[in-house]
Amino acid sequence: MAEVVDARGLSCPGPVIKTKAAIEALTSGEIVVLVDEETARENVLRLARSFGCMVDVIEEGGEFKLTISKNEGQK
Amino acid sequence: MISVDLFKISGECGCAAKVPADMLSCILQDVELPDSPALLIGPQSMDDAGIYQISDNKCLVQTVDYFPPVARDPFIYGQIAAANSLSDIYAMGGEPLTSLAIVCFPAKDLGPEILKAIISGAISKLKEAGVVLLGGHSIVDSQPKFGLAVTGIVNPRKILDNAHAKLGDALILTKPLGTGITIMAARAGLADRKHEDELNRCMSTLNADASLMARKYGATSCTDITGFGFIGHAYQMAKASGVSLDIYFDSIPRFPDVLDFAAMGLLSSATYSNRRYVNGMVEFNANVDLAAQDLLFDPQTSGGLLISCPEDRLDEMMDSAKRNLSTPCKVVGNVLGKADKHIIRVKRA
Numbered sequence: 105m106a107e108v109v110d111a112r113g114l115s116c117p118g119p120v121i122k123t124k125a126a127i128e129a130l131t132s133g134e135i136v137v138l139v140d141e142e143t144a145r146e147n148v149l150r151l152a153r154s155f156g157c158m159v160d161v162i163e164e165g166g167e168f169k170l171t172i173s174k175n176e177g178q179k
Numbered sequence: 180m181i182s183v184d185l186f187k188i189s190g191e192c193g194c195a196a197k198v199p200a201d202m203l204s205c206i207l208q209d210v211e212l213p214d215s216p217a218l219l220i221g222p223q224s225m226d227d228a229g230i231y232q233i234s235d236n237k238c239l240v241q242t243v244d245y246f247p248p249v250a251r252d253p254f255i256y257g258q259i260a261a262a263n264s265l266s267d268i269y270a271m272g273g274e275p276l277t278s279l280a281i282v283c284f285p286a287k288d289l290g291p292e293i294l295k296a297i298i299s300g301a302i303s304k305l306k307e308a309g310v311v312l313l314g315g316h317s318i319v320d321s322q323p324k325f326g327l328a329v330t331g332i333v334n335p336r337k338i339l340d341n342a343h344a345k346l347g348d349a350l351i352l353t354k355p356l357g358t359g360i361t362i363m364a365a366r367a368g369l370a371d372r373k374h375e376d377e378l379n380r381c382m383s384t385l386n387a388d389a390s391l392m393a394r395k396y397g398a399t400s401c402t403d404i405t406g407f408g409f410i411g412h413a414y415q416m417a418k419a420s421g422v423s424l425d426i427y428f429d430s431i432p433r434f435p436d437v438l439d440f441a442a443m444g445l446l447s448s449a450t451y452s453n454r455r456y457v458n459g460m461v462e463f464n465a466n467v468d469l470a471a472q473d474l475l476f477d478p479q480t481s482g483g484l485l486i487s488c489p490e491d492r493l494d495e496m497m498d499s500a501k502r503n504l505s506t507p508c509k510v511v512g513n514v515l516g517k518a519d520k521h522i523i524r525v526k527r528a
Contacts, residue, residue: 117367120444143451147444150469154442
């Protein structure tokens, strides 16, 4: 079961801080990040890619679900 | 020593809190503004301050800026807010004379000593600039905001607007880029003391000496780099002047580690609205990656002057910069002829 980071309602840099902590704590696997603003979506996307992770983004009712996949060996 | 960390108060910070440039631009095109033959530079010019002629050799220059905290320490925040507000007068080649304070403060949640520290910081910069404080207005607000409305004077024949950059000019930037990103990194707990100290030092530095330098060595055009980011303000200068610009990314002075912070997504919403504002008008060469682009759209608080300098005065101006400016100052590009499509071209080796 992927960890869910609920960053809705957080102003920047809250979503990035929470996601960063989750990615760093994960050896490999998936994290789901929920945000409710385009800025947060874009920032979390950049963060995840800076870790070399793959990211899938779905929009659901004005909110965004980012599924971040980390492989073993990525930082 | 006031023990408060203003970054612990949530919300957008600094010039990242501005209404998006594209929204403002649309509104100003849609309203009928009052006019007068004495109005030399108004809102539609998208310049740094307004200019109104009051006699043959004197014009009023007016500007206003205010924003939420951009530093942890309230005194430093006040200093930076004042430097930022004064900057628009300097960017027009003017001499600031008077100011009015704009204060929003959560008086029930934060002690008066904090507001006193903010105002004291601003006063320290006003005194440095030789500007008086005439008064101000305050309201209770859930988030602190502070700034100044500033009035200055300028000779109508010596106005440094943003509309006369000439083909062949060199472009000079007088402070490093990346205040928005570094502030965000500080709020995220990812910037260390050396990042914040250098950031605060540059943001609280007045643009007075840079303005003097621009005037002394015959700058054709000048603007200060603030909320619309480097590209936004450069775009306004290029569009108003009817020219295009080549920008050399690696020549632009920047704060330490700012590209790493940008790559981590430590960006404000204004970064994205600034990008939309110039959509289609900017060409990036393939080596200017996303983090580099984001830096160029990063809204700046109390940024440097972007000066368009005639080629034959460049050596003198840069020599003066080395001797007189306390912030990094570099040649960052060139002015070329009018372009049909891309008004700004950003290059990187």
